[in-house]
Amino acid sequence: MKNLLNNRSINKVNLISIVFGSVLLSLFIIIAIYNSYSQYKNDIKFLEQEYVKSQKKFIEQETKRVLRYIKYKHKKYKNKPQKELQSEIVDAIEQMRNKGDGTGYVFIYRFDGVNIADPILKKNAGKNLINFKDPNGKKVIYELIKVSKKQNGGYVNYVWNKPTTNTLAPKISYAISYKPWGWMIGSGVYLDNIKDVIKEKKEKYYKKVSQYLLQIIILVVILFIIGSFIYRYLMSVIQNDIKLIRKASRDLEHVNTRNISFKEFKQVAYHINVMNDNLKDLNKNLEQKVIVRTKELEASKQYAINIVEQQDKFVKDAIHEINTPLSIIIANIDLFKLKISNNKYLSKIEAGSKIIHNIYNDLEYMVKKDRIKYKKQDIDLSLFLKQRVEFFNEIALGNNLDFVLNIEDNINILINSTLLQRICDNTLSNAIKYSFTNKKININLYTKEQNIIFEIINCGKTIKNISKLFDRFYRENNTRGGFGIGLNIIKEICDKNNIKMEVLSDNDLTIFRYYIAI
Numbered sequence: 453m454k455n456l457l458n459n460r461s462i463n464k465v466n467l468i469s470i471v472f473g474s475v476l477l478s479l480f481i482i483i484a485i486y487n488s489y490s491q492y493k494n495d496i497k498f499l500e501q502e503y504v505k506s507q508k509k510f511i512e513q514e515t516k517r518v519l520r521y522i523k524y525k526h527k528k529y530k531n532k533p534q535k536e537l538q539s540e541i542v543d544a545i546e547q548m549r550n551k552g553d554g555t556g557y558v559f560i561y562r563f564d565g566v567n568i569a570d571p572i573l574k575k576n577a578g579k580n581l582i583n584f585k586d587p588n589g590k591k592v593i594y595e596l597i598k599v600s601k602k603q604n605g606g607y608v609n610y611v612w613n614k615p616t617t618n619t620l621a622p623k624i625s626y627a628i629s630y631k632p633w634g635w636m637i638g639s640g641v642y643l644d645n646i647k648d649v650i651k652e653k654k655e656k657y658y659k660k661v662s663q664y665l666l667q668i669i670i671l672v673v674i675l676f677i678i679g680s681f682i683y684r685y686l687m688s689v690i691q692n693d694i695k696l697i698r699k700a701s702r703d704l705e706h707v708n709t710r711n712i713s714f715k716e717f718k719q720v721a722y723h724i725n726v727m728n729d730n731l732k733d734l735n736k737n738l739e740q741k742v743i744v745r746t747k748e749l750e751a752s753k754q755y756a757i758n759i760v761e762q763q764d765k766f767v768k769d770a771i772h773e774i775n776t777p778l779s780i781i782i783a784n785i786d787l788f789k790l791k792i793s794n795n796k797y798l799s800k801i802e803a804g805s806k807i808i809h810n811i812y813n814d815l816e817y818m819v820k821k822d823r824i825k826y827k828k829q830d831i832d833l834s835l836f837l838k839q840r841v842e843f844f845n846e847i848a849l850g851n852n853l854d855f856v857l858n859i860e861d862n863i864n865i866l867i868n869s870t871l872l873q874r875i876c877d878n879t880l881s882n883a884i885k886y887s888f889t890n891k892k893i894n895i896n897l898y899t900k901e902q903n904i905i906f907e908i909i910n911c912g913k914t915i916k917n918i919s920k921l922f923d924r925f926y927r928e929n930n931t932r933g934g935f936g937i938g939l940n941i942i943k944e945i946c947d948k949n950n951i952k953m954e955v956l957s958d959n960d961l962t963i964f965r966y967y968i969a970i
Contacts, residue, residue: 477672484668485661492657496650504624507641508607511626515605515639518545518558522630522637538568538633546571563601563634565593572615586611587620600627600636614642693717700724817874817941826868833872833904834863837897840876844884852889859897863904865968871945878938879964883910886962899970907965915957 522541529537545558546569560569565582581593592610599606605628614621625640693712697720712718841855848855865872883893887910894909920926922943946953952967 477676481665481668481672484664488657488661488664492653496653499650499653500646503646504643507643508624508626511624511639511641512605515558515626515628515637518639519628519630519637521545522633522635526632534633542569545569558637558639560638561593561597561636563597563629563636565597568635596625596627596638597629597636600629600638601631605629612640612642614644689713690717697721697724700728817870826871828866828868830864830866831869831872832862833865833906834859834861834897836869836872837876837895837906840873840880841895844877844880847881848884848893851884851887853884853887854892856892856894859895860899863897863899865904867949871949875942875945875951875966878942879908882938883908883962883964886910886912888912888960902970904968904970905965906968907963909961909963911960912962914960915955915962918955918957921955 521544525537525541542560545560557571558569559567559571561567561581565580567576567579567581570576582597583591584593586592588611590610592608592612595608595610599608605626607624607626609622609624611620612623613619614623621642621644623640623642625638627636627638629636693714694717696708696711697717700721709718709721712721837859838857841857845855880893880895887893891911894907896905896907896909898905915921922939924937924940926940943953945951946966950969954963954965954967956963956965
């Protein structure tokens with residue numbers, strides 16, 4: 453479709469319109485058939501449900517009628533010998549069936565599965581059929597006895613031999629118990645008759661759909677013929693207008709708007725006339741303007757290049773100049789610590805210098821990352837992490853924070869030490885910076901399944917915008933200082949080294965977790 457439009461041909465627009473119209477008509481017919489088919493399926497489903505519902509109601513009524521009869525006889529002749537009374541009742545019940553289609557009969561089983569009455573299969577009298585299974589493996593008699601013991605009985609679906617056709621057919625039976633005698637009384641119906649009803653419904657449906665389709669096709673043909681005539685007339689008018697506009701654009705001539713039929717094309721013709729006048733004026737001094745503008749652009753480009761080069765040189769020189777005094781400060785702090793131990797002022801100076809040192813390392817990485825290839829090394833992560841925690845210990849103490857370490861030993865990974873240090877240092881620095889005072893920072897390192905998991909947990913304000921946390925120069929809290937580049941560096945390193953990151957923050961608890969595949 454896109455390739456057809458690229459040429460902007462009216463003939464191709466015609467083709468697209470015809471194809472599009474055909475697709476719409478096809479969709480209309482498909483939707484109409486689908487809706488009709490959906491209605492048909494719903495009708496069939498409703499018909500089946502109503503048929504089963506009526507049959508269930510019928511067998512329940514028949515079974516309960518027999519149960520009332522048994523209760524009545526038992527109560528009336530309670531002094532009569534029980535076996536004799538039961539025999540009379542069974543004889544009477546066996547006559548209660550429709551001999552024409554072999555349905556409507558009542559069967560009786562004892563709770564232990566012994567057959568007492570079955571008008572159709574009299575050979576089963578006295579047999580224990582508790583474990584009898586239908587072709588689907590269902591214990592029919594067992595299920596009927598089980599469901600009959602419920603307060604109001606129940607239904608069981610299964611497959612049974614139909615006497616009139618001597619074939620297996622789906623059947624549903626209702627069973628209820630008469631507990632004084634330990635009897636399960638039941639009655640069932642076959643459900644295969646619904647197939648004939650559905651077949652008749654299908655025939656009506658197909659006939660209806662055929663008529664419906666014929667009507668749609670006739671209507672579509674009529675609309676297509678009418679639409680084709682209208683469409684061809686309109687397209688001929690449009691083509692004439694476009695022809696006039698195209699000629700005027702090509703030859704830089706004025707378009708006579710009285711020869712244009714459509715209002716929209718008249719507006720286009722007006723703007724083309726204005727444009728043609730302007731073009732004629734521009735052509736007179738266009739070459740000189742182009743030369744002047746080209747020189748201006750070249751000068752601007754060179755100025756921008758000079759600015760960028762100067763800024764880059766300034767950053768590199770600034771980083772280089774910071775390194776020497778910072779190294780001197782840290783070295784002298786170490787010397788003073790050998791002479792003066794536990795000096796709070798010295799500790800604060802050391803913490804501040806380490807914060808500056810971490811920022812310096814970030815800036816140095818930003819400058820060098822595109823010019824240096826960081827080779828991977830086999831690093832003892834357990835020992836490396838302990839060393840970085842020791843480096844940040846003075847900073848943590850200065851903020852009234854304590855580190856709690858849970859680090860498994862001898863965990864090794866393959867990564868460049870500079871990159872690993874940026875991950876560890878920036879995560880630790882952030883945890884210290886954004887923690888509440890007098891809290892603990894938990895540092896965990898362990899293996900789980902196929903991953904090495906490194907996580908830092910601190911108590912601080914909940915992070916509101918985790919999705920922006922790793923954007924360069926983004927800061928969640930501007931009052932805390934920093935440049936907003938540390939977490940962006942972490943994200944870049946993790947992406948390049950297949951390290952999965954996870955940040956969770958809720959209820960003043962923040963977790964930075966890293967998954968490193970083993």
